[in-house]
Amino acid sequence: MISTRVPSDKSSSSTLHSSRSAERVLNLLDTVASSGAISLTAAAAQADLPTSTALRHLRLLTNRGYLIRDDQGLYSVGPAFVRMALASHQRGPYARLTALAQPGLERLVEDTEESAYLAVRDGTEAVYIATAESRRAIRHVGWVGRSVPLDGTAVGEALLASAETPGSRPELHFNTGAIEPDVTAVVAPIFGPSQVVGALSLLGPADRLANERLHRASEAIADVAVDISLALFSPDRPSR
Amino acid sequence: MISTRVPSDKSSSSTLHSSRSAERVLNLLDTVASSGAISLTAAAAQADLPTSTALRHLRLLTNRGYLIRDDQGLYSVGPAFVRMALASHQRGPYARLTALAQPGLERLVEDTEESAYLAVRDGTEAVYIATAESRRAIRHVGWVGRSVPLDGTAVGEALLASAETPGSRPELHFNTGAIEPDVTAVVAPIFGPSQVVGALSLLGPADRLANERLHRASEAIADVAVDISLALFSPDRPSR
């Protein structure tokens, strides 16, 4: 099950030694994966490493197939990383949460005609990991894989909320313009056994997500969040 | 563009130092990602590390959000890894190849009524990275993310083939029972600018993928491979 503790700081006494080399290679992997394609010098700068050190680590990543380097010298994700990435979408608690949430996301779109996202906590940020898109011509698109700060966002508030009894109605969080102007967010936390494990976020144009439609969307999103929360306790319970 | 060189061996003179620590943390990440959920002892055994060393690296991965550890002590992929994984599906040459190939995969299913896969080379293995599934009741399912040896498989042969002129008809590779009994594979290499960048694999029951249907499938898969190959050179060329 998903349990996100606040990451311990660098001086954690339970990790006496810093694993510096290991940390650096992960930084580089993350830098390349997040950037799409990047040069040695740029990757080294982003990871705050001397180029010779970065080159050594990038060499390892390339030799192992986690990255590839093209004729122009740019690094990108390689087949071994793609393989790992696929595995993470098929196995593990986030894959299960996503699979559980997907029908609910789609139901939200049916009920509200706005785009719905599943978000989880990643350190000091929220990251959107799944979506069902509205079918309207003007719709919210493209935030899967995107991270936003926990601070000052409705989705951040929801992810930082305390967990309630499974099945209980979640307290909703609202915001307009925190991330993009004129976008309204209606967010419901998803309760796990001991903490909030994710959040459902409904995103749409502020002029549409208001008044009666906002009220109806709030009802719908709370319902879906309760269903997912209950399904986390009884995987065989059918969705409502 | 995708360029998979044969990985250099451990004693590569251009990487004088082995980056042992970095390599080990990647091994552990891969082990956990591939297994779904795994204990410290099992992960250490699979990565061939003493438990104290493995624990230190797994601590780093957990602190950074790449892994999480549940109440039972099992490690699984964490939100930061999910975020990276999503990025790799949205950016980079493999994401582009997948996006280019997906309509073709679906067309293959329409034309042949069998399941179609896109495979790429990962070191000494082939990994299936995308699919379109047959809609028949008896169909091939579930190989996305799976790796098979290059040796002795039709998909391996195709991936090891020499690249021809883009637009030229690829030589097809056939096999039955190499990976699973009674499963026939028809595979076409996809040519990139200087080498094979992937392979289309049509998989179905051997008794169905035979004779006239096999012949028709062969025509279809070659057509799609040519289309993808050409599209890699002219991204704006419309699919046929």
Added chain:
DNA sequence: ACATCTAGTTTCAGTTATTGAAATCATCAT
């Protein structure tokens, strides 16, 4: 042709970071 700049690559002396065997702790089963 030559000079300059920038990205990339190699070298190796110095020492930091990393290691893992062993001790200890925690939990569970009998």
Added chain:
DNA sequence: ATGATGATTTCAATAACTGAAACTAGATGT
């Protein structure tokens, strides 16, 4: 209580790693 197993901590020893500097390669400008 005892024993087994997985997990965690400890710390002396040194292997592994580092990055500044030198070098290479390619592109650009004069």
